[in-house]
Amino acid sequence: MSEHRLFFAFWPDEATRAALEAARAGLFPLSGRPVEPANLHVTVAFLGGVEASRLERLAALAGPVAPFTIAFDRLELWRKPKVLTATSSQPAPRAAAIVDGLWQRLDRLGFARDPRPFVPHVTLARDVRSVRPGLRWTTVAWTVDRVCLVESTVAEAGVRYLPLA
Ligand code: ATP
Numbered sequence: 001m002s003e004h005r006l007f008f009a010f011w012p013d014e015a016t017r018a019a020l021e022a023a024r025a026g027l028f029p030l031s032g033r034p035v036e037p038a039n040l041h042v043t044v045a046f047l048g049g050v051e052a053s054r055l056e057r058l059a060a061l062a063g064p065v066a067p068f069t070i071a072f073d074r075l076e077l078w079r080k081p082k083v084l085t086a087t088s089s090q091p092a093p094r095a096a097a098i099v100d101g102l103w104q105r106l107d108r109l110g111f112a113r114d115p116r117p118f119v120p121h122v123t124l125a126r127d128v129r130s131v132r133p134g135l136r137w138t139t140v141a142w143t144v145d146r147v148c149l150v151e152s153t154v155a156e157a158g159v160r161y162l163p164l165a
C-alpha cells in the first residue's frame with residue numbers, strides 16, 4: 001500500500017513567489033538552509049502519510065476561495081524549530097476561517113488537528129539558530145484565492161512539494 005505525505009497549503013502565484021524570493025534575497029547571508037524557491041508556501045493543514053485511496057476525497061476539499069490578502073510584514077525566528085519565517089502583524093480571520101472549515105471536514109475523514117493555534121507563516125529558511133541584528137524585510141502582500149492539496153516528496157535534490165489539486 002502506498003502512502004503520500006500530504007498537506008493543504010496556500011500556494012503562491014509566480015508574482016508572489018518572485019516577491020518572496022526577492023525579499024528573502026535581501027536577508028542573505030543567512031546561517032541556515034534557505035527553502036527552495038519552488039517550495040515556498042503557507043501550510044494550512046498538515047496531514048502526514050495518507051493512503052493513495054483517500055487522495056480523491058482530499059483533493060475535493062481543495063479549490064478556490066473568495067480572495068483576500070495577507071501582508072507578510074515581519075520576520076520571526078522560531079527558536080525551537082529553528083526556522084526563519086515571514087509572518088503578519090495583522091490577524092488573518094479569513095485564513096483562520098478557511099483552516100477551521102477545512103478541519104471540520106478533515107475531522108469527519110478521521111484526521112486529527114494539531115492543537116497549536118494556526119499562525120499563517122512562510123518558512124524562509126531552516127536550521128537557523130540566529131540572525132544578524134537589523135535584518136530588513138520587505139513586506140510581501142499575498143493574495144490568496146485557492147487552497148491547494150500538496151504532496152511532499154523526497155528526491156535526490158531534497159524535499160520537493162508538488163501541488164496535486
Ligand atoms: P523535512 O521534514 O524533511 O525537514 P519539510 O518539513 O520541509 O521537510 P514536510 O515535513 O513534508 O517537509 O512538511 C511539509 C509542510 O508541512 C511544511 O510546511 C512543514 O513545516 C509542515 N509540517 C510538517 N510537519 C508538521 C506538523 N506536524 N504540524 C504542522 N505542520 C507540519
Ligand code: MG
Nearest residue numbers: 046126152159
Ligand atoms: Mg518536516
